[in-house]
Amino acid sequence: xxxxxxxxxxxxxxxxxxxxxxxxxxxxxxxxxxxxxxxxxxxxxxxxxxxxxxxxxxxxxxxxxxxxxxxxxxxxxxxxxxxxxxxxxxxxxxxxxxxxxxxxxxxxxxxxxxxxxxxxxxxxxxxxxxxxxxxxxxxxxxxxxxxxxxxxxxxxxxxxxxxxxxxxxxxxxxxxxxxxxx
Ligand SMILES: CC(C)(COP(=O)(O)OP(=O)(O)OC[C@H]1O[C@@H](n2cnc3c(N)ncnc32)[C@H](O)[C@@H]1OP(=O)(O)O)[C@@H](O)C(=O)NCCC(=O)NCCS
Numbered sequence: 765x766x767x768x769x770x771x772x773x774x775x776x777x778x779x780x781x782x783x784x785x786x787x788x789x790x791x792x793x794x795x796x797x798x799x800x801x802x803x804x805x806x807x808x809x810x811x812x813x814x815x816x817x818x819x820x821x822x823x824x825x826x827x828x829x830x831x832x833x834x835x836x837x838x839x840x841x842x843x844x845x846x847x848x849x850x851x852x853x854x855x856x857x858x859x860x861x862x863x864x865x866x867x868x869x870x871x872x873x874x875x876x877x878x879x880x881x882x883x884x885x886x887x888x889x890x891x892x893x894x895x896x897x898x899x900x901x902x903x904x905x906x907x908x909x910x911x912x913x914x915x916x917x918x919x920x921x922x923x924x925x926x927x928x929x930x931x932x933x934x935x936x937x938x939x940x941x942x943x944x945x946x
Pocket of ligand 1: 798800801846847848849850851854855856857858859860861862881882883884885886887889890
């Protein structure tokens with residue numbers, strides 16, 4: 765439902781634009797209610813840290829946070845785009861698409877391998893619009909320890925025969941528009 769909400773009032777913020785301290789706790793709690801988000805790293809401290817490093821984009825409706833996306837610097841030269849969230853009552857109106865469009869523009873990502881793993885068909889659609897291409901090899905160029913290993917949906921010993929891989933859990937690698945300097 766979109767009672768009394770003008771979508772044009774939803775604005776993006778990026779570092780160094782100010783964000784009040786309490787939003788990170790709010791966002792962390794919101795993530796914990798979602799079943800499609802990896803829960804191991806979304807502490808308020810980690811989320812704030814990414815923001816001040818210029819690695820996340822947040823959406824505000826007036827003073828309320830209503831959307832988030834970030835690029836986790838998971839290893840030297842590798843960024844995992846994820847922790848995507850839109851406030852439930854505002855979903856299906858294009859906010860998720862615009863989060864993916866905006867994260868793609870982050871200059872810091874230009875020289876890295878940028879990937880995304882999702883079990884959300886909606887995140888899958890939004891990522892496809894910005895050249896996140898499906899990738900069926902979960903060990904190269906993004907190494908296994910960055911793809912399946914961190915997953916908290918299955919115990920370690922079951923991961924190599926995970927029935928979800930490429931069926932209901934997707935790895936995508938972003939194709940860069942500009943040539944990389946590596
Ligand atoms: C994934 C998420 C961020 C998408 O946000 P959103 O604002 O609803 O996204 P959009 O409205 O831009 O929709 C993106 C695409 O998914 C489709 N979509 C979104 N919700 C849908 C629904 N309930 N039913 C059918 N299609 C849907 C849209 O039609 C759109 O596709 P299109 O561009 O081809 O038309 C949101 O659902 C969410 O926060 N989910 C919970 C957390 C999560 O799963 N995060 C992803 C982890 S990687």
